[in-house]
Amino acid sequence: xFRRRRNPKDFAEEIRSHLELEADELxxxxxxxxxxxxxxxxxxxxxxxxxERFYLKARFEWFDNMSRDLKFAIRQMAKNSGFAITAIxxxxxxIGASVAIFAFVDAALLEPLPYADPNRLMAVNESIAExxxxxxxxxxxxxxxxxxxSLSSLDVFAGAGYLLSTRDGTEPVTAGRVSGGFFxxxxxxxxxxxxxxAGEDRLGGPNLTLISYGAWLHxxxxxxxxxxxxxxxxxxxxxxxxxxxxxxxxxxAGNAEFWVPINTLSPHEQTRNFFNFFGVGRLRDGVxxxxxxxxxxxxxxxxxxxxPNQGRNLTAQVVPLAEVFVGxxxxxxxxxxxxxxxxLVIACVNVASLVLVRSESRRREVAVRxxxxxxxxxxxxxxxxxxxxxxxxxxxxxxxxAAALMRLLGKLVPKDMAANMPFLDGVDLNVHTAVFACAxxxxxxxxxxxxxxxxxxxxxVRDGLAGGDRGAASRLWQRLGANLVVxxxxxxxxxxAEAGLLGKSFYRLLHVPLGFDPNQVATAxxxxxxxxxxxxxxxxxxxxxxxxxRVKSLPGVExxxxxxxxxxxxxxxxDQIHFPPRPYHGEHNEVDELHVSPxxxxxxxxxxVRGRLFTEDDDGTKPGVAxxxxxxARKFFLGEDPVGQKIANDEGGRDTEWEIVGVVSxxxxxxxxxxxxxxxxxxxxxxxxSSFTLVVRTRQDATALLPELVAMLHQIDPNxxxxxxxxxxxxxxxxQAALLHRFAAWLIGGFAxxxxxxxxxxxxxxxxxxVSQRTRxxxxxxxxxxxxxxxxxxxxxxxGWLTVTGLxxxxxxxxxxxxxxxxxxxxxxxxxxxxxxxxxxxxGAAAMVASFVPAQRAASVDPVRALRxx
Amino acid sequence: xxxxxxxDHRIALLQGTLDLLILKTLVLGPFHGQGIxxxxxxxxxxxxxxxxxxxxxxxxxxxDKKWIAAKWGVSENNRKAxxxxxxxxxxxxxxxxxxxxxxLARAMELVVGGNRRPSSEEA
Numbered sequence: 003x004f005r006r007r008r009n010p011k012d013f014a015e016e017i018r019s020h021l022e023l024e025a026d027e028l029x030x031x032x033x034x035x036x037x038x039x040x041x042x043x044x045x046x047x048x049x050x051x052x053x054e055r056f057y058l059k060a061r062f063e064w065f066d067n068m069s070r071d072l073k074f075a076i077r078q079m080a081k082n083s084g085f086a087i088t089a090i091x092x093x094x095x096x097i098g099a100s101v102a103i104f105a106f107v108d109a110a111l112l113e114p115l116p117y118a119d120p121n122r123l124m125a126v127n128e129s130i131a132e133x134x135x136x137x138x139x140x141x142x143x144x145x146x147x148x149x150x151x152s153l154s155s156l157d158v159f160a161g162a163g164y165l166l167s168t169r170d171g172t173e174p175v176t177a178g179r180v181s182g183g184f185f186x187x188x189x190x191x192x193x194x195x196x197x198x199x200a201g202e203d204r205l206g207g208p209n210l211t212l213i214s215y216g217a218w219l220h221x222x223x224x225x226x227x228x229x230x231x232x233x234x235x236x237x238x239x240x241x242x243x244x245x246x247x248x249x250x251x252x253x254x255a256g257n258a259e260f261w262v263p264i265n266t267l268s269p270h271e272q273t274r275n276f277f278n279f280f281g282v283g284r285l286r287d288g289v290x291x292x293x294x295x296x297x298x299x300x301x302x303x304x305x306x307x308x309x310p311n312q313g314r315n316l317t318a319q320v321v322p323l324a325e326v327f328v329g330x331x332x333x334x335x336x337x338x339x340x341x342x343x344x345x346l347v348i349a350c351v352n353v354a355s356l357v358l359v360r361s362e363s364r365r366r367e368v369a370v371r372x373x374x375x376x377x378x379x380x381x382x383x384x385x386x387x388x389x390x391x392x393x394x395x396x397x398x399x400x401x402x403x404a405a406a407l408m409r410l411l412g413k414l415v416p417k418d419m420a421a422n423m424p425f426l427d428g429v430d431l432n433v434h435t436a437v438f439a440c441a442x443x444x445x446x447x448x449x450x451x452x453x454x455x456x457x458x459x460x461x462x463v464r465d466g467l468a469g470g471d472r473g474a475a476s477r478l479w480q481r482l483g484a485n486l487v488v489x490x491x492x493x494x495x496x497x498x499a500e501a502g503l504l505g506k507s508f509y510r511l512l513h514v515p516l517g518f519d520p521n522q523v524a525t526a527x528x529x530x531x532x533x534x535x536x537x538x539x540x541x542x543x544x545x546x547x548x549x550x551x552r553v554k555s556l557p558g559v560e561x562x563x564x565x566x567x568x569x570x571x572x573x574x575x576x577d578q579i580h581f582p583p584r585p586y587h588g589e590h591n592e593v594d595e596l597h598v599s600p601x602x603x604x605x606x607x608x609x610x611v612r613g614r615l616f617t618e619d620d621d622g623t624k625p626g627v628a629x630x631x632x633x634x635a636r637k638f639f640l641g642e643d644p645v646g647q648k649i650a651n652d653e654g655g656r657d658t659e660w661e662i663v664g665v666v667s668x669x670x671x672x673x674x675x676x677x678x679x680x681x682x683x684x685x686x687x688x689x690x691x692s693s694f695t696l697v698v699r700t701r702q703d704a705t706a707l708l709p710e711l712v713a714m715l716h717q718i719d720p721n722x723x724x725x726x727x728x729x730x731x732x733x734x735x736x737x738q739a740a741l742l743h744r745f746a747a748w749l750i751g752g753f754a755x756x757x758x759x760x761x762x763x764x765x766x767x768x769x770x771x772x773v774s775q776r777t778r779x780x781x782x783x784x785x786x787x788x789x790x791x792x793x794x795x796x797x798x799x800x801x802g803w804l805t806v807t808g809l810x811x812x813x814x815x816x817x818x819x820x821x822x823x824x825x826x827x828x829x830x831x832x833x834x835x836x837x838x839x840x841x842x843x844x845x846g847a848a849a850m851v852a853s854f855v856p857a858q859r860a861a862s863v864d865p866v867r868a869l870r871x872x
Numbered sequence: 873x874x875x876x877x878x879x880d881h882r883i884a885l886l887q888g889t890l891d892l893l894i895l896k897t898l899v900l901g902p903f904h905g906q907g908i909x910x911x912x913x914x915x916x917x918x919x920x921x922x923x924x925x926x927x928x929x930x931x932x933x934x935x936d937k938k939w940i941a942a943k944w945g946v947s948e949n950n951r952k953a954x955x956x957x958x959x960x961x962x963x964x965x966x967x968x969x970x971x972x973x974x975x976l977a978r979a980m981e982l983v984v985g986g987n988r989r990p991s992s993e994e995a
Contacts (some may be wrong), residue, residue: 023949046925
């Protein structure tokens with residue numbers, strides 16, 4: 003470009019010499035000396051101009067050519083606007099999809115957590131085989147905190163909910179309970195006020211709270227004097243100590259508004275068997291997570307020797323905090339990124355083959371330009387500029403597509419789920435996504451320019467000029483173009499197969515046997531007012547009876563029940579049980595534990611297998627009773643009758659026994675994609691929980707009942723808290739398991755649809771082009787007596803061959819790809835024959851239709867005209 | 873491409889064509905710029921008009937591509953002048969460009985001259 007040129011003085015010297023030589027010659031031709039010099043100058047034209055051109059050329063040649071190339075490229079695109087628009091749209095689709103998905107991947111997996119030095123932050127918890135991550139028991143936390151040497155600090159978090167007193171009554175709010183150093187461990191400082199000071203988290207310490215930025219803005223109008231104000235949580239005054247920064251989030255806390263130090267512990271929380279406190283530790287410099295895990299496990303072993311009733315199989319788990327926060331979305335994000343990547347490849351290949359077809363029709367143009375002196379490099383650059391322009395336009399439109407897609411995908415995530423995925427706020431067009439978009443566009447540009455240039459290097463200028471010949475170049479294109487379309491078809495098969503598998507997984511997930519009827523059920527979380535709860539189990543039982551009675555009076559209500567947790571959500575509350583009089587050595591017999599009202603299991607339409615369900619008589623004055631599910635019976639009472647036997651557990655440090663009175667068929671309590679856990683049900687009236695979820699079966703639409711239900715609850719007691727009202731069906735559809743599978747199925751399905759269209763259109767292009775190139779050959783064949791059927795066969799054979807090759811490659815790729823995403827599959831194998839056969843059938847049929855049109859055209863060739871056409 | 877002047881019967885040169893003409897002229901031996909210009913004009917029966925500015929830029933371009941080499945010397949009438957001569961690479965280019973040109977010319981002739989096919993087509 004900017005090669006070192008000869009000295010301009012030397013050039014001026016040469017021109018002077020030229021003028022003298024010319025003048026000499028003119029003199030010899032008979033002009034006077036003066037006349038000769040004058041004429042020589044005139045003949046030369048502007049000497050200055052020549053010198054200037056020489057001077058500037060070095061500098062401007064490149065830009066000049068560039069702008070000329072650009073203008074030419076734009077003219078070319080305008081002239082073939084159909085081609086240009088198609089190419090740009092296809093590119094925009096591919097680039098847009100991959101950029102949008104990348105934005106999610108970036109925010110979730112690449113962007114560090116919003117804490118100081120987040121790589122050193124570890125989730126430090128207990129672990130057993132059945133639950134690899136078991137939060138800490140509070141006494142264990144205290145011991146771990148004091149005994150360990152691998153962590154510079156260890157703190158715990160526990161989710162909480164309070165009733166906030168507002169001017170309009172009470173409102174349930176989400177909160178976090180943390181040990182005092184929690185925010186210092188994370189490296190988060192309040193933007194207003196101060197953090198908890200040492201000792202403020204001691205048991206019985208002062209009631210203090212930090213508030214979230216959102217709460218500050220919405221509840222306190224963002225006023226600076228909020229520090230020192232008092233708020234009432236569960237009828238207890240808390241002093242606001244400070245405001246947390248806007249960027250602060252803690253995935254496990256959802257959208258917690260109030261953060262309070264752990265200064266009281268319930269009886270359960272004081273035991274070593276109540277695993278409720280999620281540990282976050284910061285590794286000391288130079289300490290690896292493995293070292294820390296080994297040390298914590300050793301400490302745990304030591305504690306287990308000291309406190310034998312804790313059981314013997316507890317170990318520790320130390321993993322990066324980010325792993326816990328985003329580990330569950332990693333498989334789906336990587337799956338989607340893979341899908342978007344494949345779509346991008348197919349889009350690029352599609353456009354590349356369009357470019358090939360176009361370059362075929364530009365052979366003569368290239369040949370003429372070559373003959374007129376354009377060097378190969380110059381032509382290659384022209385193509386590069388065209389590729390770049392197209393990719394730039396595609397990239398730009400792609401970013402618009404990406405922005406729209408991001409917004410759409412963001413909206414599809416339900417609010418309460420989004421609260422647990424704070425990274426969603428970071429999904430945006432930022433530097434990372436911009437760099438990614440540029441890199442993708444550049445890659446596409448290189449591919450497009452490369453295709454044209456490769457095409458060029460196979461073309462002999464004279465072939466192009468001779469025009470008539472359909473020689474080596476066309477055959478080469480046919481081979482190249484055919485290979486490209488095989489790639490497209492193979493990728494389309496992969497995407498279709500993955501979409502099929504994910505769709506089938508989703509279907510299977512939604513059709514998991516639930517063990518209950520989820521339709522026409524309204525639910526709402528109820529928190530009992532402080533004064534009721536303080537009245538003890540009997541008062542609570544009376545309160546629930548009143549609720550049941552009043553709600554039953556609502557029109558259309560069939561049955562009403564209460565539960566500590568609604569089904570098909572998670573195995574969130576577990577219990578460690580044993581079976582007296584069998585000997586017990588602290589084994590971790592973990593079962594799901596639910597507290598339910600007498601009406602709950604009937605309201606769900608769960609089937610009673612043996613014994614009886616709870617009645618209103620099973621209250622706090624009677625010995626404990628329990629109902630178990632069939633899985634529990636199978637696991638622990640194989641070959642025995644469980645009814646009449648005893649379950650023992652540790653209720654708040656007190657060994658408690660519960661007599662089994664009945665067995666119900668399995669209700670799917672845990673996540674849809676989890677197996678049904680052994681489950682025990684205890685009567686709410688005996689456990690006396692302060693909050694529960696109301697389950698109301700109606701004869702009509704459950705959604706319509708919700709407002710009446712909420713109004714009725716407030717009418718019963720204005721101080722009770724109502725939250726999370728919704729239909730049971732929506733709650734199940736909105737679970738993470740269902741959503742992730744739905745997302746994966748729909749998005750990959752969308753990608754697959756686009757891929758199918760692009761692949762089939764690509765095949766159509768190849769076959770149609772091939773037919774147009776072979777018109778004369780077909781004419782000759784027909785003139786020599788070939789039947790139309792034979793011509794059909796000729797074309798369909800070619801299409802069939804390409805399709806079969808693409809299918810074979812694609813099916814192999816699909817099984818490989820499905821193995822990679824097996825974490826996303828549910829109830830379906832990677833090599834699910836039905837899906838693969840269906841995909842092959844769909845693609846095969848589409849391909850046949852696409853090639854039938856050109857075959858039809860080939861068969862209707864008029865031999866006479868075909869032979870004359872050249 | 874250079875600006876095209878149409879000056880009565882004289883035809884401005886297309887880029888590329890000028891390169892070919894320069895190379896062709898230099899086959900006869902080293903020439904200085906003025907000599908090349910005169911020679912082209914004379915050999916084309918004064919049909920081609922060589923824009924001198926373009927000529928020197930073309931010479932420079934060919935020199936940059938190492939198709940021709942330049943050396944200061946003295947002309948027959950004792951003037952200092954820069955002499956250009958063909959390099960081996962230039963000679964090679966001359967033969968390719970000549971063939972290309974002949975094909976182009978024939979093709980042009982076919983198109984412009986009434987679409988007659990030559991009796992025997994070259995492979």
